[in-house]
Amino acid sequence: MGNTDTAAIVRLNTAYAQSKILHGAVEVGLFELLAEGPATAAEIRDRLDLHPRLLRDFLNALVALGLLERDDRHYRNSPAAAEVLVPGGPVFLGARIKTASQRHYAMWGRLAEALRDGKPTGHTAFDKLYENPVAAKNFLVHMDANNAVVAPQLAKVVDWSQYRSFVDVGGARGNVAARLVQAHPHLQGGVMELPGIEPLFHELMAELGVTGKVDFHAGDFFADPMPATDVIVFGHVLHDWDAAANQQLLEQAYAAIRPGGAVVVYDQMLDEQAPDLRSLIGSINVALITEGGGEYTVAEGRAMVEKAGFTFQSATKLSEGNDTVLVATR
Template structure:
């Protein structure tokens, strides 16, 4: 005799909380975005203030302020004591404007672009087509934002990431045996600058599209590193890559399909000096494809590009081996990325 399970009984036994939390997950992100846009963290940069002070500084209506500020406290971005608010350590480190580690520009442009793109996910799933934002309507597309001020804020936000990434790479890679490196797709050169500052014996090259040169020149000149960090404009697949002891490919391979990844790694191998090292980092997918954050990152790349996606660690190591590299080793990086390093054998 077949017994049909009562769905009411099943539902009662399963807590719907995780489903509800997932359904409204974007609400927390929007609270962060609004706080950055309205200047909440700047208003609290000098120390604790009450809600009335924050409202006067930011223009937040008194009816909205209590729940909004307490929500920020609940999210770990503010701390509340005796009715007064202050920035949490996290917010003070990354969300106060004019600080060297400010991520607010990245937060603002993420708000501007991410929701528009992910709002078209259903369409993308049906068609397989990337969902570009319209640059003529102010949408952000790669490094071609129509508003130069927003482009600078976005790059400043990325610099906060590259500061941390550069510090980690400076520690993880054995730079003592090398004298030069090239950062492929290095934008305005901040990662290269961090590595050059950490290891004064290194000379760096930032290789990117020619339209990036003015941004690079302005940034590197401001850091007084123009004599050690150079820019070479070109196309990864059409132009000669600089000869170097080390190549860094950060957030590069995920922009291409598998064949172009293989092609690029072969070109890097040819340009790398004997005994040199290739350094690859991305939000690589774990080999059993179970980490949801990595998979969401990969889905995002499929949403915004015709060929891009994240890729498995094992696949990266296979491509490196096919290109001629040896000793492909993988390790976690900053909790969100995977670092793969491999080597070109020294000349006999």
């Protein structure tokens, strides 16, 4: 093994430290503070109520990571940080980063245990999560960040001119549905979600100016019938469940979709011929959270929709992000 290979393994061994530096900066509110203007280390310390012992090295590590810039004694956000780490931008990753820090980091710390017993090290008690309005909103903002890149591409890769309505099943607080009706005003949208999300759904629809263009359908998609519609969307849903549960969801969707309609599925689908690290990390992440979840190949996705009665039409890898959109018609 050459020195270059050794160095790469050494860097990989401590890559978690870089992630935690980013996590820490988001959790203490550093990027929001610097969005107001450049600040010295002393000003950052005082305004964020931080201890001075770690601060200098912490701030300079963020400079080395390209997240901050330093001019003499003042620190400011880098352009990349200003774009995605400050609330209010079109793509805000802060909630997603907090979820990684507060939920996923500890879960991945037990990977060796999961490899031995096959059990998840996290949890997906969505019904319990949604009982706490603050925790629910934080989680759903994280979901908005996850699908913000997908939504505008989904509006383009599916021929929505053929349809008049859709329902996003498991569509969180409706971010994707809202973006679709904004891009295609002829559509009437819908979101099927657990009842606890409804107030947060209406809040976002009002914020995005699409109240009345997207309906909320309260229900458990395993226990309750899906609303009749032209298109049902499953976005980052099927990867949460095992094959039997996915087959049940697709069969329920087939019953709800009007003849001539379609099912649209997007997940980080796997390519066994050309393994992609991001997709594989995503798959392991889901498996650590759920009892039977994980990503699947396009061929497996096609087999599932065809078994449910659909006719497979296409699978398109999106140019931004890491999702593949599968379309099958009824």
